[in-house]
Amino acid sequence: MSGCVKITVERKLMVKDNTLKIGELVKKALKSAGIAERVEKQQAIVFWPEIVGPEIAQKTSAIRIEKDILIVKVVSATWRNELVFFKKEILKKIGKRIGNGKIKDIYFC
DSSP: OTTOOOOOOOGGGBOTTSOBOHHHHHHHHHHHTTOHHHHHHHHHHHTHHHHHOHHHHHHEEEEEEETTEEEEEESOHHHHHHHHHTHHHHHHHHHHHHOTTSOOEEEEO
């Protein structure tokens, strides 16, 4: 069973009408599995098009996260150079969307 994660549901996650608060359950399960922080960081990839807007999203693709660095594939060196100037602004937008400090840098390649 290597690679499996055991998830337990505790009674305190029940609400008055005996339905689970799924958001709380998921957060607790991710935390107990030790992957909550990684999942939170992955949101930068999921929300990349929303964060940068349609024009930049057409020319880029957020592909992975290495430690606290978001790796973004760019269609050309010209676009890569342009995006370097907007890095701080993009990092602020990422922080607003997924939480400050989770992504500390962006590497455009």
